[in-house]
Amino acid sequence: MALNWQVATVTALRDETPRVKTLTMFVPGWNAHRPGQHVDIRLTAEDGYQAQRSYSIASAPTDQPLVDLTVERVEGGEVSPFLHDEVIVGDRFEVRGPIGGYFVWDGAAADPLLLVAGGSGVVPLMAIVRHRAQVGSGAPCTLLYSSRTPVDIIYAEELDRLAARGGGLRVIHTLTREQPLGWTGYRRRIDMSMLGEVLAQTGTMAMAFVCGPTPLVEVAATSLVGLGLAPSQVRTERFGPTGA
Amino acid sequence: MSAPPRTFRVQMSDRLVTRGFVGRRGPAERGQRVPPGQYLTSDFPVLSAGPTPRTALDQWTFGIEGLVNQPVSWSWAEFTALLSRDYVVDISCVTKWTKLDTRWHGVSVDTLLEHVELDRKAAFLVAYCDGGYTTNLPIADVVNDQAFVAYGYDGAPLAPEHGGPARLVVPHLYFWKSAKWIRGVRVLARDQPGFWEGFGYHNRGDPWLEERYSGD
Numbered sequence: 001m002a003l004n005w006q007v008a009t010v011t012a013l014r015d016e017t018p019r020v021k022t023l024t025m026f027v028p029g030w031n032a033h034r035p036g037q038h039v040d041i042r043l044t045a046e047d048g049y050q051a052q053r054s055y056s057i058a059s060a061p062t063d064q065p066l067v068d069l070t071v072e073r074v075e076g077g078e079v080s081p082f083l084h085d086e087v088i089v090g091d092r093f094e095v096r097g098p099i100g101g102y103f104v105w106d107g108a109a110a111d112p113l114l115l116v117a118g119g120s121g122v123v124p125l126m127a128i129v130r131h132r133a134q135v136g137s138g139a140p141c142t143l144l145y146s147s148r149t150p151v152d153i154i155y156a157e158e159l160d161r162l163a164a165r166g167g168g169l170r171v172i173h174t175l176t177r178e179q180p181l182g183w184t185g186y187r188r189r190i191d192m193s194m195l196g197e198v199l200a201q202t203g204t205m206a207m208a209f210v211c212g213p214t215p216l217v218e219v220a221a222t223s224l225v226g227l228g229l230a231p232s233q234v235r236t237e238r239f240g241p242t243g244a
Numbered sequence: 245m246s247a248p249p250r251t252f253r254v255q256m257s258d259r260l261v262t263r264g265f266v267g268r269r270g271p272a273e274r275g276q277r278v279p280p281g282q283y284l285t286s287d288f289p290v291l292s293a294g295p296t297p298r299t300a301l302d303q304w305t306f307g308i309e310g311l312v313n314q315p316v317s318w319s320w321a322e323f324t325a326l327l328s329r330d331y332v333v334d335i336s337c338v339t340k341w342t343k344l345d346t347r348w349h350g351v352s353v354d355t356l357l358e359h360v361e362l363d364r365k366a367a368f369l370v371a372y373c374d375g376g377y378t379t380n381l382p383i384a385d386v387v388n389d390q391a392f393v394a395y396g397y398d399g400a401p402l403a404p405e406h407g408g409p410a411r412l413v414v415p416h417l418y419f420w421k422s423a424k425w426i427r428g429v430r431v432l433a434r435d436q437p438g439f440w441e442g443f444g445y446h447n448r449g450d451p452w453l454e455e456r457y458s459g460d
Contacts, residue, residue: 002457002458002459002460003444003457003458003459003460007260040340040456042281043262043265043267044259044260044261044262044265045261045262045265045266045267046261048259049266049267049269050267050280050281051265051267051283052281052282052340053340054339054340078267078268078283082264082265086264086265087264091262091263091264092260092262092263093260093262093265094260099444099457100443100444101442101443101444102293102439102443103293214289214290214405217290218290218296218405221294221295221296222295222296224295225295231294231295231297231375231376232294232376234294234295235293235294236292236293236294236295238289238290238291238292
């Protein structure tokens with residue numbers, strides 16, 4: 001079955017952090033995605049010039065035909081500055097998907113989950129967190145999330161709220177560059193000893209999903225295997241230095 | 245009084261102009277080298293589905309098996325003693341980046357296949373890798389110097405995150421066909437989808453035809 005281009009209309013825009021924005025798209029007839037999947041978008045200029053990019057879906061499948069994309073602004077990029085600075089509610093572009101079938105979590109399994117995020121790598125993991133909450137999954141879930149500074153934490157309030165609900169979600173932040181006064185949490189990049197401590201508190205994980213910049217993914221995935229997870233339990237998605 | 249339901253007019257067409265989008269075009273000659281829907285990058289993004297496998301070179305072998313008269317297996321020392329050469333090729337990843345003039349060193353698949361006699365039914369192969377990754381290719385897409393197994397990149401040994409110690413490179417197809425951490429090929433009579441091909445990606449993956457996903 002072909003993945004056809006569909007028209008997406010922007011229905012809402014939300015600033016998540018100074019560098020990250022969420023676009024809500026209305027896509028009639030959208031096939032519900034599996035949490036973790038992404039979409040391709042295509043922008044067309046008046047003269048027919050086109051640009052395509054891939055973005056992870058941030059929303060849960062039950063929100064369809066509304067689909068949220070959370071986009072980090074890449075300075076000097078061709079597409080993300082346009083999405084940040086130019087797009088207003090009512091604008092339209094094309095989208096096709098959902099795409100990808102390995103970095104996904106359906107909510108059927110009750111086994112514990114470990115999510116490891118760096119920066120905007122939290123986006124596909126947020127789709128998992130939201131889906132898990134919406135379907136009332138009993139799978140214990142730990143999100144270890146690395147951000148530079150407190151204002152760079154994407155979905156900060158929603159994560160706090162979901163963790164406070166007592167539904168088995170634990171959120172552990174590490175702030176690598178700047179911490180608020182009185183911060184008692186981690187203040188360094190994710191490493192093997194940090195992952196060891198997290199696993200010690202949560203027990204053996206059935207499945208780990210790691211998403212972020214390549215160095216973080218390399219360290220986290222290698223460490224998790226070193227800590228006893230089978231390579232097949234560790235699924236990764238990398239946000240390269242490009243991706244503008 | 246409640247607000248009327250919000251409606252959006254939707255039209256399907258081959259070309260939907262996005263208000264205000266101009267884009268950034270390169271020089272016209274770029275079009276000759278950058279496939280449709282791709283953008284140029286100068287760095288080398290890393291993509292893979294799982295942890296980076298690390299196999300010690302003294303444990304490493306490369307095999308050709310399946311529909312061949314006699315399977316063959318090379319150790320690392322034997323493999324790197326095979327006739328090899330430098331390659332300068334453009335590569336395109338289905339995630340939209342294209343990188344020009346990448347410099348590799350490796351062994352042509354033609355050279356590897358000279359060491360076996362293919363069964364006359366042989367038409368496809370599946371590359372198999374450390375970590376369990378696989379990808380399928382018609383034999384016609386890897387012979388006549390269209391593909392090589394690389395163990396050098398930019399004058400240095402190929403780094404593990406880029407597929408070292410050795411990866412397949414098939415520059416005329418999307419880069420998921422260029423299997424990282426390759427350990428051999430299985431020769432088959434019938435096509436058999438590999439890892440991403442089983443998750444909705446195109447079976448062949450020609451970037452100039454934009455064969456990204458199944459049905460493209």
